[in-house]
Amino acid sequence: MTTANGPSPVDAGPADDVAPAGRATAERVVLRLARPYLGRLVGAGLLAAATEFAGLALMATATWLLMSAAGQPPLDRLTVAIVAVRALAISRGVLRYSERLAGHDAVLRMITDIRARVFATLAARRSAVHRSGDVLSRLVSDVEAVQDLLLRVLVPGSAAALVGVLAVGVAVLISPPAAGALAVGLLVAGVALPALATKVTRRSAAEVAPLRGALATDAIDLTHGAADLAAFGATDVALRSAEQRARRLAQLERRLAATGFAVDAAGVLTAGLTAAAVVLAALAADVPGVLVGVLAVGALAAVEVTLALVAAARQWTQLRPGLARVAALLDDDTPTPRPTDGVTDLVGPHDLRFVDVTVRYRAGAAPALDDVSLDLPAGRRIAVVGPSGAGKSTLAAVLTGTVQPVSGRVTLDGQDLSAYPEEALPRAVGGLLAEAYVFHATVRENLLLGRAGAGEDELTAATAAAGLLEWVHAQPAGWDTLVGEEGGQLSGGQRQRLALARALLAAPPVLVLDEPTEGLDPTAADAVLASALAATPADHSVLLISHRLSGLEGLDEIVVLDGGRVIQRGRHAELVAADGWYRDQWLLQAAAERGYLALAP
Numbered sequence: 366m367t368t369a370n371g372p373s374p375v376d377a378g379p380a381d382d383v384a385p386a387g388r389a390t391a392e393r394v395v396l397r398l399a400r401p402y403l404g405r406l407v408g409a410g411l412l413a414a415a416t417e418f419a420g421l422a423l424m425a426t427a428t429w430l431l432m433s434a435a436g437q438p439p440l441d442r443l444t445v446a447i448v449a450v451r452a453l454a455i456s457r458g459v460l461r462y463s464e465r466l467a468g469h470d471a472v473l474r475m476i477t478d479i480r481a482r483v484f485a486t487l488a489a490r491r492s493a494v495h496r497s498g499d500v501l502s503r504l505v506s507d508v509e510a511v512q513d514l515l516l517r518v519l520v521p522g523s524a525a526a527l528v529g530v531l532a533v534g535v536a537v538l539i540s541p542p543a544a545g546a547l548a549v550g551l552l553v554a555g556v557a558l559p560a561l562a563t564k565v566t567r568r569s570a571a572e573v574a575p576l577r578g579a580l581a582t583d584a585i586d587l588t589h590g591a592a593d594l595a596a597f598g599a600t601d602v603a604l605r606s607a608e609q610r611a612r613r614l615a616q617l618e619r620r621l622a623a624t625g626f627a628v629d630a631a632g633v634l635t636a637g638l639t640a641a642a643v644v645l646a647a648l649a650a651d652v653p654g655v656l657v658g659v660l661a662v663g664a665l666a667a668v669e670v671t672l673a674l675v676a677a678a679r680q681w682t683q684l685r686p687g688l689a690r691v692a693a694l695l696d697d698d699t700p701t702p703r704p705t706d707g708v709t710d711l712v713g714p715h716d717l718r719f720v721d722v723t724v725r726y727r728a729g730a731a732p733a734l735d736d737v738s739l740d741l742p743a744g745r746r747i748a749v750v751g752p753s754g755a756g757k758s759t760l761a762a763v764l765t766g767t768v769q770p771v772s773g774r775v776t777l778d779g780q781d782l783s784a785y786p787e788e789a790l791p792r793a794v795g796g797l798l799a800e801a802y803v804f805h806a807t808v809r810e811n812l813l814l815g816r817a818g819a820g821e822d823e824l825t826a827a828t829a830a831a832g833l834l835e836w837v838h839a840q841p842a843g844w845d846t847l848v849g850e851e852g853g854q855l856s857g858g859q860r861q862r863l864a865l866a867r868a869l870l871a872a873p874p875v876l877v878l879d880e881p882t883e884g885l886d887p888t889a890a891d892a893v894l895a896s897a898l899a900a901t902p903a904d905h906s907v908l909l910i911s912h913r914l915s916g917l918e919g920l921d922e923i924v925v926l927d928g929g930r931v932i933q934r935g936r937h938a939e940l941v942a943a944d945g946w947y948r949d950q951w952l953l954q955a956a957a958e959r960g961y962l963a964l965a966p
């Protein structure tokens with residue numbers, strides 16, 4: 366069955382690696398999210414700058430101390446420097462610790478907030494088309510990208526820039542020409558080299574991110590699909606293509622590492638050349654020998670600190686795709702539709718209507734639903750039938766709000782479905798959707814997902830209606846029987862019955878049943894459909910999607926879809942009496958099932 370949980374038509378969604386044009390840049394979105402934590406982050410930045418400056422001052426003071434001590438001056442002339450060296454060494458450790466504490470505290474608070482938002486957005490966008498491996502790696506690594514942007518790019522980057530400016534300021538007091546040479550060196554280390562690092566990293570980084578996503582998906586496919594791959598003899602091919610991707614990734618990462626080393630070497634060279642230029646400028650300006658030494662070591666240390674900007678730039682380039690995805694996911698300025706007056710009460714019967722609904726999954730593609738109209742007042746029971754790909758599951762997906770029409774209206778009690786808060790809609794419309802998921806939990810827990818707090822009688826009634834009660838009673842653990850990962854310890858039919866029982870227990874006023882008897886033999890299918898319909902309260906409406914035409918005699922209307930269009934509609938008796946798809950299919954299925962039953966022991 367084709368899963369119709371597609372996106373709103375033509376919506377590329379957050380899979381885009383780059384934030385859509387016209388939207389705020391990823392960094393701006395992250396900064397907006399960071400606003401509540403700005404005070405803490407600025408504090409962390411200042412502490413980081415103080416740490417680096419303490420390190421720089423330590424090197425300069427220690428140099429002064431060593432060079433002065435070589436002249437064997439009276440000890441009291443050195444006392445202040447000795448104390449300063451000790452104080453700076455200790456304060457550097459304390460400052461670094463406080464900086465890490467403040468930075469991580471701010472970022473971890475913020476990340477908790479962002480993670481919750483990402484989960485909420487993904488959950489709300491039930492339409493997300495991404496595959497589980499990709500989503501999983503996004504949840505983990507993209508959110509970490511936000512953390513890294515702050516902790517490894519912005520905080521150390523701004524601290525390095527601040528320390529560079531301070532170092533030049535102090536050098537000016539000793540010798541302006543030496544300060545000029547230092548400024549040039551710092552500009553090379555803090556501006557030119559980071560720009561170069563960004564340029565050389567960008568292209569490979571842009572290819573690395575999607576490759577990592579693809580590899581995560583490969584891992585899921587190779588493990589979850591192992592049995593099918595083996596059955597079709599396709600394991601080698603799948604492994605080969607995964608290995609190919611892994612090799613390409615390794616090649617790109619090697620190239621990234623090599624260019625990274627080259628830029629690092631240029632950084633070391635810059636530090637040496639800057640120190641040499643500072644020394645020459647200071648000597649030319651007749652600066653005393655000890656201070657020349659202090660300037661030389663100070664210049665080396667300052668360039669070293671500023672080189673942190675190279676690492677920050679490199680990191681930033683690698684983080685950008687992830688940041689763009691998180692930003693695209695969270696930068697949704699469209700306000701969540703709030704319930705308008707009178708739409709909050711979703712308990713009780715409802716009147717649902719499709720008016721000229723057209724759905725298109727891709728711009729330019731044929732519509733999956735084409736001008737479809739339906740009336741589903743309270744208590745009415747409709748079946749939607751049609752050949753594979755006719756648009757049946759798409760109809761259910763529109764109904765549950767996972768796919769948005771490109772034109773036409775879907776209304777619940779006269780209000781557009783989109784006017785309802787996403788979290789409230791399932792209380793009114795829901796049921797057994799395509800590819801229902803069975804959780805690795807007990808039968809009871811799987812059922813209670815339909816209605817938390819349901820009593821034993823309700824569990825029994827729903828399970829009996831789905832034809833699973835006998836099986837439950839036959840299990841040693843009864844309701845507490847574990848069903849295995851994705852219901853793997855159940856047969857296909859039992860899994861389907863369990864999902865149906867859960868939908869019947871949930872009993873939303875508009876019950877959607879997408880192929881409720883799939884995987885059951887004809888006799889069982891007829892019995893289960895009849896008991897499921899009988900178990901549904903009379904004032905609840907039902908939209909049944911089925912490829913089987915048996916058991917539809919009692920329904921109020923049968924809508925035949927083909928290529929997204931309604932080609933026939935009416936009651937079963939009318940449709941079998943008229944020429945057309947329904948009659949042909951009915952005769953074919955009846956003959957096939959008679960043959961099946963004749964063969965059955």
Ligand SMILES: Nc1ncnc2c1ncn2[C@@H]1O[C@H](COP(=O)(O)OP(=O)(O)OP(=O)(O)O)[C@@H](O)[C@H]1O
Binds near residue numbers: 756
């Ligand atoms: N998520 C999606 N993205 C793109 N196209 C889709 C998506 N889901 C369905 N389609 C397309 O929309 C059309 C209708 O599909 P739909 O799943 O609604 O058919 P169906 O009648 O339920 O088929 P089946 O009986 O085989 O499940 C098909 O052409 C299908 O390829």
